[in-house]
Amino acid sequence: xxxxxxxxxxxxxxxxxxxxxxxxxxxxxxxxxxxxxxxxxxxxxxxxxxxxxxxxxxxxxxxxxxxxxxxxxxxxxxxxxxxxxxxxxxxxxxxxxxxxxxxxxxxxxxxxxxxxxxxxxxxxxxxxxxxxxxxxxxxxxxxxxxxxxxxxxxxxxxxxxxxxxxxxxxxxxxxxxxxxxxxxxxxxxxxxxxxxxxxxxxxxxxxxxxxxxxxxxxxxxxxxxxxxxxxxxxxxxxxxxxxxxxxxxxxxxxxxxxxxxxxxxxxxxxxxxxxxxxxxxxxxxxxxxxxxxxxxxxxxxxxxxxxxxxxxxxxxxxxxxxxxxxxxxxxxxxxxxxxxxxxxxxxxxxxxxxxxxxxxxxxxxxxxxxxxxxxxxxxxxxxxxxxxxxxxxxxxxxxxxxxxxxxxxxxxxxxxxxxxxxx
Amino acid sequence: xxxxxxxxxxxxxxxxxxxxxxxxxxxxxxxxxxxxxxxxxxxxxxxxxxxxxxxxxxxxxxxxxxxxxxxxxxxxxxxxxxxxxxxxxxxxxxxxxxxxxxxxxxxxxxxxxxxxxxxxxxxxxxxxxxxxxxxxxxxxxxxxxxxxxxxxxxxxxxxxxxxxxxxxxxxxxxxxxxxxxxxxxxxxxxxxxxxxxxxxxxxxxxxxxxxxxxxxxxxxxxxxxxxxxxxxxxxxxxxxxxxxxxxxxxxxxxxxxxxxxxxxxxxxxxxxxxxxxxxxxxxxxxxxxxxxxxxxxxxxxxxxxxxxxxxxxxxxxxxxxxxxxxxxxxxxxxxxxxxxxxxxxxxxxxxxxxxxxxxxxxxxxxxxxxxxxxxxxxxxxxxxxxxxxxxxxxxxxxxxxxx
Ligand code: SF4
Ligand SMILES: [Zn+2]
Ligand SMILES: [Zn+2]
Numbered sequence: 001x002x003x004x005x006x007x008x009x010x011x012x013x014x015x016x017x018x019x020x021x022x023x024x025x026x027x028x029x030x031x032x033x034x035x036x037x038x039x040x041x042x043x044x045x046x047x048x049x050x051x052x053x054x055x056x057x058x059x060x061x062x063x064x065x066x067x068x069x070x071x072x073x074x075x076x077x078x079x080x081x082x083x084x085x086x087x088x089x090x091x092x093x094x095x096x097x098x099x100x101x102x103x104x105x106x107x108x109x110x111x112x113x114x115x116x117x118x119x120x121x122x123x124x125x126x127x128x129x130x131x132x133x134x135x136x137x138x139x140x141x142x143x144x145x146x147x148x149x150x151x152x153x154x155x156x157x158x159x160x161x162x163x164x165x166x167x168x169x170x171x172x173x174x175x176x177x178x179x180x181x182x183x184x185x186x187x188x189x190x191x192x193x194x195x196x197x198x199x200x201x202x203x204x205x206x207x208x209x210x211x212x213x214x215x216x217x218x219x220x221x222x223x224x225x226x227x228x229x230x231x232x233x234x235x236x237x238x239x240x241x242x243x244x245x246x247x248x249x250x251x252x253x254x255x256x257x258x259x260x261x262x263x264x265x266x267x268x269x270x271x272x273x274x275x276x277x278x279x280x281x282x283x284x285x286x287x288x289x290x291x292x293x294x295x296x297x298x299x300x301x302x303x304x305x306x307x308x309x310x311x312x313x314x315x316x317x318x319x320x321x322x323x324x325x326x327x328x329x330x331x332x333x334x335x336x337x338x339x340x341x342x343x344x345x346x347x348x349x350x351x352x353x354x355x356x357x358x359x360x361x362x363x364x365x366x367x368x369x370x371x372x373x374x375x376x377x378x379x380x381x382x383x384x385x386x387x388x389x390x391x392x393x394x395x396x397x398x399x400x401x402x403x404x405x406x407x408x409x410x411x412x413x414x415x416x417x418x419x420x421x422x423x
Numbered sequence: 424x425x426x427x428x429x430x431x432x433x434x435x436x437x438x439x440x441x442x443x444x445x446x447x448x449x450x451x452x453x454x455x456x457x458x459x460x461x462x463x464x465x466x467x468x469x470x471x472x473x474x475x476x477x478x479x480x481x482x483x484x485x486x487x488x489x490x491x492x493x494x495x496x497x498x499x500x501x502x503x504x505x506x507x508x509x510x511x512x513x514x515x516x517x518x519x520x521x522x523x524x525x526x527x528x529x530x531x532x533x534x535x536x537x538x539x540x541x542x543x544x545x546x547x548x549x550x551x552x553x554x555x556x557x558x559x560x561x562x563x564x565x566x567x568x569x570x571x572x573x574x575x576x577x578x579x580x581x582x583x584x585x586x587x588x589x590x591x592x593x594x595x596x597x598x599x600x601x602x603x604x605x606x607x608x609x610x611x612x613x614x615x616x617x618x619x620x621x622x623x624x625x626x627x628x629x630x631x632x633x634x635x636x637x638x639x640x641x642x643x644x645x646x647x648x649x650x651x652x653x654x655x656x657x658x659x660x661x662x663x664x665x666x667x668x669x670x671x672x673x674x675x676x677x678x679x680x681x682x683x684x685x686x687x688x689x690x691x692x693x694x695x696x697x698x699x700x701x702x703x704x705x706x707x708x709x710x711x712x713x714x715x716x717x718x719x720x721x722x723x724x725x726x727x728x729x730x731x732x733x734x735x736x737x738x739x740x741x742x743x744x745x746x747x748x749x750x751x752x753x754x755x756x757x758x759x760x761x762x763x764x765x766x767x768x769x770x771x772x773x774x775x776x777x778x779x780x781x782x783x784x785x786x787x788x789x790x791x792x793x794x795x796x797x798x799x800x801x802x803x804x805x806x807x808x809x810x811x812x813x814x815x816x817x818x819x820x821x822x823x824x825x826x
Contacts, residue, residue: 166581167606191582199585202598209599216600218564225567233562233573234609235602290565 003415003422004038004065010412011335012063014368019060022333023345024052025069026188030088032070032077034328035062036337045328048078065337068328071186073193082326089193092200093329094207095321096153097182098146109141109386120383139419141386142181142339144357150182151351157185157315158348160239161207170348177344177356177366179336184329197323204322209310212236214303221299228292228302231284239313240306241284247309248281263308269296340412341366357390367391369409376411379403382419434543437494437532439502440626441547448499456507457644463500464650472654474501475508479658482520483665485701485732489528508658510630511642517662518631519701523734526624533616538576541612548622550587551580552615553607561602561609577615578607587618590625591735592705617735624734686802688795689772690761691715701732707764713748714755718796723749757794776801 015022025031033047033055049055059067070077071093075086098106106124113120114128115135127134154175162168174186195203205211217237220227231241247256253274260270272295273280283289292302321327330336332345344366346354359365370391385398388410395410403423406414414420428447435444445452451459463471474492481489492498505525509518533541538554545552555576562573581603588596602609610618632638646652684695694708704712709730716726723745730741758777761767769777780791781801792798 164605165603191580195582195585196589198589199582202585202589206598211594211597212599213594213597216595218562220566222566227564227566230563230565233564233602234604235562236599287563288565288570 006422007065007337007340007412007415008038008063010340010369011065011337012060014335015056015060015063018333018368019056022052022056022059025332027073028052028055030073030075030077032072032074032085032328033331034068034070035059035064036066037062038065038337046078046080048076059334064334067331067334069331071327071329072325087325089190090195090325090327092187092189092192092195092203093321093327094157094185094187094315095178095182095318095329096150096157096185096316097178097180097318098142098150099140099181100318101316103146103149105143105145106140109143111139111141111384111386112136113138113383139382139384139386139417140181141388142357143389144355146181147356151354153316154183154185155351157207157317160313161315162187165206173348174332175346175348175351176330176332177341177346177354178330179334179341179343179366180339186329197325200323200325201319204317204319206236207315207317207322208319209236209314212310214306219302219306224293226292226297226299226302228284228290230287230290232287236310236313240309243309243313245281245284248277248284253277259308260305263304265301265304266296269294269301272296335368336416338416340369340409340416342368358392367409369412371408374408375405376408377403377405377423378411378414378420379423380414380419381421385414385419388413430540430543431547433494434540434547436496436498438529438544439499440529440623441544442549443547444499451499451503456641457648460504460507460645460651461648463504464648464654466650468650468654471497471501471504472650472657475504475654476657476661478505478524479517479521479661482517482524483661485520486524487527487731487736487738488531489524506627506630507641507645508655509627510632511638511645511655512658512662513632513634513638514662515631516700518628519734520732522624522627523701523732525627526620526734527736529623530616530620533619534613536616538612541615542577544619545579545615548619550583552583553578559609561604573602573609573611575609575611577610577612579610579615579618581606581608584608584610584618587621590703591621592703592709593735594706621734686799686806688792688798689768689774689777690766690795692772693768694766695729698729698732701734703734708766710748711756711761711766713745714753715795717745717749718755719799755795758792761795 029048029050031048032045033049034043034045035047036043049058070090072090073088075088077085079085102124107122109122110124111120111122112125112128113136114131114133115137116133117128117131119128119130121129125136128136158168158170158173162173163170168187168189172187172189174188176184176186178184217235218227218229218233219237229237229241231238231245247259251259256274256277257270260273261267265273276294280292280294283292297305321329330343332343334343335341336343341356342365344354344356344364346364350361350364354364356366359367367390380398380400380402383400385396387394387396389395390410390413393407395404395406398404398419404420411420415422431443431447435441435447478489492501505521509521512518533544536544542552542554555578558574558576559578560572560574564571564573581598584601585598588598594600596614598608646655684692687695691712694704694712697708698704698712712729713726716729723742726745727738727741730736731738756764756766758767767777768774776798777792780789782789792801
């Protein structure tokens with residue numbers, strides 16, 4: 001309780017002090033707003049604001065733990081019945097969050113505990129490795145590596161998909177660091193706003209490569225020959241071919257072996273793949289050859305291989321988000337209650353260099369409570385806390401009941417994460 | 424300028440569902456329905472009645488197209504009356520069938536248009552379509568040393584494409600399987616026409632509505648016009664006759680000519696009904712049905728016919744796919760899989776055999792149905808047993824009575 005009061009107070013102070021830098025989203029009076037306060041685990045939805053000043057007034061008073069606005073536009077956003085809000089279209093929202101996909105660093109910093117058998121371990125798992133139970137509690141951490149992977153996914157989404165394939169005007173793209181484990185992209189375009197959920201699902205499939213048909217794209221077996229892609233078609237097959245080329249040119253034999261093993265391809269097949277890599281590279285780069293015959297690579301093995309390639313080419317988007325036309329997303333400039341970091345809007349040019357945990361540009365620094373002088377004493381109240389690296393300094397790992405003295409922003413971060421408490 | 428209008432008028436007389444109807448034929452399109460119908464049906468109006476009866480009869484029979492009609496103003500009237508009829512008949516199954524037939528007919532007509540007209544039609548529909556005088560190449564395939572270049576004159580903006588394909592379950596029309604660059608999908612003329620068909624179908628389906636005071640009132644007013652009332656009742660009768668046939672039978676026959684639908688499990692019945700109502704089937708439903716019917720050795724043609732009522736039916740393609748599936752020789756899904764796919768309809772149909780199982784003499788215990796094919800076997804066994812005992816009804820007669 002005391003922790004929450006403390007956090008609420010400093011969140012309020014932030015909103016008061018920085019009120020001039022809180023941005024306005026477009027058509028603010030047509031958006032639905034939602035807040036999660038500190039004192040209750042509820043979401044206060046269906047709130048509307050006339051304009052930015054009234055919104056600011058509200059949050060200075062509330063100092064909310066989490067703050068969202070809708071991707072959708074409504075005639076009367078405050079109506080509690082979805083059907084009566086007067087839906088007027090929805091921006092396209094893409095959420096890229098390491099919560100939803102594998103990154104290697106998770107084995108270092110994500111801790112799970114089984115609620116049934118109490119065993120625990122590290123990494124990303126879907127069920128307990130001891131008893132198989134699905135009831136897990138997890139403590140997910142952040143590090144520069146996974147945040148970098150998320151950033152690269154956003155960059156890939158923009159420059160490999162949205163721009164070349166869909167001709168999306170860069171000015172319509174809004175990006176923000178989510179304040180925790182990922183990035184959001186919002187696309188504001190009159191025509192895209194009209195897409196239904198089902199139509200958005202088609203877009204999602206395009207961005208991820210789900211439900212792709214290799215046959216339709218031209219992959220087929222005729223007698224004993226495998227006819228692959230030519231790489232000069234304006235469709236997904238070109239993306240696949242480019243990725244294969246990249247792998248053949250840049251990966252070491254060991255890296256290829258690792259990749260193919262992960263895809264469940266047999267050792268025999270991997271060996272012949274590596275033996276024929278030069279030849280395959282020649283075939284795949286030539287305009288007039290597309291017979292992809294590799295020993296032990298039958299049509300099934302090829303499909304496994306291609307599916308693996310598709311996974312690498314596609315973007316790791318959180319599918320339910322892009323499909324949902326009533327989805328709420330974090331408000332830019334607001335604070336994330338699980339970290340105390342700011343949801344930081346970024347222009348495309350800023351994105352490239354942006355380092356959420358070590359940003360030099362003050363205007364973009366999401367760690368707004370940063371202070372090296374101001375120290376706080378806190379007590380760890382989780383069994384185990386992974387190491388945190390922020391602003392070039394390293395803190396932890398810690399164990400339960402440790403009392404530590406850390407800079408203000410680290411203390412706030414750990415309290416927000418609910419692994420520490422004020423003393 | 425006037426040349427352009429002439430062209431548009433010609434197009435409208437051929438394709439009265441184009442949006443510019445409202446502008447160029449404002450005097451007709453926005454007339455009060457009662458006034459409009461009473462003028463048209465002031466006399467016996469035999470020829471127009473005949474055309475409607477023919478169209479509805481064809482729709483109820485699930486024919487694939489409907490004879491060509493004159494390209495003149497009467498065609499516009501025909502379309503407007505058709506919409507009014509569908510609206511006041513207010514029966515989903517009828518609306519579906521009319522939408523299918525009418526849109527398939529439009530497909531045939533549109534397929535014969537030249538590129539320029541087709542482009543004009545897209546413009547009228549406010550579709551973002553690009554036309555290239557010289558065809559553009561978007562795909563290269565090499566099969567057995569032969570280069571296969573795919574080229575087209577048309578491209579369509581991806582959002583328009585998504586809107587037009589959102590009701591089609593076809594893998595070929597998934598965005599991810601289509602060539603696209605800079606926002607525009609490369610599309611073959613015939614596929615573009617197929618999308619326009621879908622637009623037309625949607626236009627008619629739009630009419631579907633809940634019975635409310637507006638519909639009731641309009642119906643009452645219009646039925647005061649004797650010649651129109653006559654037509655309306657004719658159509659109603661036609662439907663009643665057809666409906667009976669359609670509710671009690673599923674028109675498929677076993678290889679020796681014996682009907683089998685009465686011994687089909689709910690999961691299959693459900694899909695067959697949907698097909699008959701002319702609503703779309705998902706890919707999974709189609710495959711399951713095909714494998715199921717193959718397992719019972721249904722002739723290819725009969726299987727293909729089951730699909731003939733679907734909005735996106737293409738006899739050639741379906742025949743190919745049904746044959747293809749046959750050669751794969753898969754067995755249909757088990758109950759367990761069907762349950763997980765949400766295709767099991769045991770409780771919806773409160774089917775005793777599915778829900779409670781049966782008593783197995785062999786095992787001396789109650790057993791559950793595990794496979795829809797077993798359902799058929801079991802029911803077949805039971806019904807032939809009954810028949811054996813009930814010699815009063817010879818087999819042949821029973822068959823005749825049903826067909
Ligand atoms: S129990 Fe089996 S046979 Fe019966 S409806 Fe379900 S899936 Fe079909
Ligand atoms: Zn466990
Ligand atoms: Zn990490």
